[in-house]
Amino acid sequence: MRIIIVGGGVIGTMHAYEAVARGHEVVHLEREREARGASVRNFGLVWVSGRSSGLELSTALRARELWEAIGAEVPGVGFRPTGSLTLCRSDAEVAVAEHAVSTSDSGERGFTLLDPGAARALNPLLRGDFMAALHCTTDAAVESRVALPALRAHLTASGRYTYLPGREVRDVSTGEVRDDHGEVHRGDQVVLATGAWLSGLVRELAGPALPVRRVRLQMMQTAPLGERLTTAVADGDSFRYYPGFDSPARDRMAAVQRQPEIAAAHKMQLLVVQRLDGGLTIGDTHEYDEPFAFDVVEEPYDHLRAVAEELLGRPLPRVRRRWAGVYAQATEPGRIVHRQSLDEGVLLVTGPGGRGMTCSPAIAETTAAELGW
Template sequence: MAASDGDPTVVAMRVLIVGAGALGTLHAWHAVTRGHEVVHLERETEARGASVRNFGLVWVSGRAAGAELGTAQRARELWQRIGEVVPGVGFRANGSLTVVRTEAERAVAEQALASPDAAARGMKWLDADGVRRRNPALRGEFTGAVLCERDAAVESRVALPALRAHLAATGRYTFLPGREVRDVSPGTVRDDHGDTHRGDTVVLATGAHLTGLVRELAGPGLPVRRVRLQMAQTDPLDEPLTTSVADADSFRYYPAYAGTALDALRAGQPQPPVAAGHRMQLLMVQRLDGGLTIGDTHEYDEPFAFDVTEDPYDHLTATAAELLGRPLPRVRRRWAGVYAQCTDPSLVVHRQRVADGVWLVTGPGGRGMTCSPAIGEDTANEIGW
């Protein structure tokens, strides 16, 4: 090992990272920017999991108070810095509006706005006129919305290649796609091409792939489950959607809104059968090409279906159209995705040393795109990069 280029007091290491989703790529970012060399292996030719099958949201508003919110806030800062260095990630500080239409929903919003950390999240109440001024594309009928100025977005389908290109330009990053790892031991990774890679540290960021090698290394009882979702993307909307948008069903799925008002909402205003059956909320964000990504559903019981179900899409498009006050553009793509989620809701991620110098990092759940920069930073600090 040699001294790093950035700081002569830092001893440069060779870091082996398995998995090129958001979590693995942001670990590579921190290793390279701290002066280390990275060899990055990915089983597919390009990441195809939840890291690219998502909204690209950097979602601060709904995070649980405490460690989760702190991680999201730190990640939001890091995403903005990364976006300044790598414009290709498509970072934009667009904020979000969570739109409410009933008094019970308004009560949940007011309770959240009265919380001690509402200001830190950039939360404010906007009446209906204020909503339309902030986001003129919303022409439907609603009472108002919770504005969260700290929420942001990145372009999920192009962010990871943009980050890799930037890292490769340093000369200290090598991406090896189409390499499935067969064996991991301290300082060594062997892939299915028969090649052996050696380094000082190994990080496994394999996403929802929790069987095979991961199970062998982590042992039984890995405290992580898999969650399946359905989403879609439309043709371009013919005007800007100036913020990300959520409906009030999102209150039911984000811990920041827990409280007596939410309990009353659940008791007195049940979701429609399709939304309840598929554990749905509406999230909507505009991509850089103008198209709208909409979702999503939550399915927890495996085995998951191999096909997608049409009823949730009907509900999503109808709800989005109600908020926009007009029909949605044609749906261009539909897909399902699976992510890994810690079974302990108090944990942002499961980080486990599975052998000397070998770390498994998994289970951020639906927070992966939001929190990956801060999770990678925490891993780097814990390992001592």
Template sequence: MRIVIVGGGVLGTMHAWHAVRRGHEVVHLEREAEARGASVRNFGLVWVSGRATGPELDTALRARRLWEEIGAEVPGVGFRGNGSMTLIRTAAEWAVAEAAAGAPDAAERGWRLLDAPAVRQVNPALRGDFLGGLHCAADGAVESRVALPALRAALEPTGRYTWLPGREVRAVAEGSVRDDTGAVHAADQVVLATGAALGGLVRELAGQLPVRRVWLQMAQTAPLGEPLSTSVADGDSFRYYPAYRSEGLVQTQPQPPVAAEHKMQLLMVQRLDGGLTIGDTHAYAEPFPFDEVEAPYDHLTEVASALLGRPLPRIERRWNGVYAQCLDPAAVAYSAAVTAGVWLVTGPGGRGMTCSPAIAEQTAEELSW
């Protein structure tokens, strides 16, 4: 088949990957010169640990295996199975982690509850004040800023992959896609993986979707100067990930005002250059701010420094981003046929980098690629 994929982010690129690997010809359109949305404005985390039991966890585990396979074939994506450590600083957080470590699927997730000395054996860079940590061996990371070009470079030698950046799609019909240069691309099937761009053509084709947009702030530091051998989360992560079912924590341990206002958790992952990506915040009410505020960065710096037991390296980059999140709690992403031969896939939420290989694989199977 000849498949046209609209959207150069990680979800669109993974659809291209699966289509080409199954022997099809792919034309891949992106409105920017390079992907600049949520796919490159994230931690690069392959995050299994907090996923809800059921389809979400199954998808994340499958995606983790696929990322490892892809990383072995395309080293430029920067995959490493470094695991994660969610650090525990209070008795209430310990209770949540203890319940998680005793859950029936704890072994499948790679969860282990560790005291502070055992945490430091796994990750010696963590020299701060904490009671222990929930270690997840299944978690990993990729280099989100360079993974997509690396994947495209691996597809080009097949002769069945054409990358066309700087092309905004104006019309989609059964059998064809027209971009803003006037070029018409014949297609047996079309996949729209347009991320948080839910207006314009997407609205014309699909109407109002059960998908919301989420705004967040993040930052990257100078090199740490030593390996951070796992990705790191703080206990506020127990509030936001469905695996933990932590209503008791929410009720008994209020967040500091800044963290509560911006719906924050600390996530921290080391880049291959030694710097740390830290975040993040969550905002759901549009219109989103066009500026960034400093208080969340101050909070992240304070928490990260306390867990490291040393000052956080200087922040060198700050940014914000918007991603799309499906409102159906039972769905990993929103996917549907919007017209004959045209399939829309969007709304993986904060699971996009983690789950995109498996979401795209599922599309390939549903569309008989």
């Protein structure tokens, strides 16, 4: 088969990877020179720990297996099985972690609850005060800024992959895509993986009632730390935002433990992952009401820096980069991603939400199975 994929982010690139792996030819179009959306504006985390039981967790676990295999085949993606530690600083947070460890799928997630000494033995950089740490062995990381070029180079070497950047799609119909260079690309199937681009042609094709919303976040990256952070690190506020931690214990935590005003206003959690260059990617915030601001605000960064320094027990290096990003999130209950047939042989795949980097290999594998690749 000859498959046309529109969208050079991680969802589109993983669909290209899956198609080439199954012996097909791929033409891959991206409107920018490189992906510039949520696929590169993230932590690079393969985050299993907070996924809801059932389909979301099984998808994340399958994606974790696939990422490890991809990392062995394409070392440039920077796959690292680091695991994570979510640090609990109150009795209410410890209770949420204890419940997580007691669930029937705790073993699949690789959960254990560690005392501070055991947590520091695993990650000696945690010199601040905390009461316990939820360890998740299945969490991992990739290098989000370099993973996509590495995957494309690998696909190009197959001889069955063509990447066409700087091509904005103007029209799509059965077996045919026309770009803004006036070129028509023909194939057996078309997959639109357009990320948070939900207007223009996507709206024309999918209709105005697309069950997908957009979410904006702020993040930052520091200069090299000079020490090794051996796991990803989260604070107890992350329990608030991941469905895998939904429990009476979390309800009690929400009732008795208020977030600081700035954290509540921006729906914040602390996540920290170390890049291969030694810098730390730190976030994040959540904003749901459009229109989104065109700028970033400083107070959330001050809060994130303060919490990170408290947990690490040391000052952070200077911040080298700050950015905002927008991702698309399916709003249909129980859906990992929104798939919609737009025409015969034309499929829209969008809305993985904050699961995009984590789940993209398994999302592409499911698409391939459904389309009979």
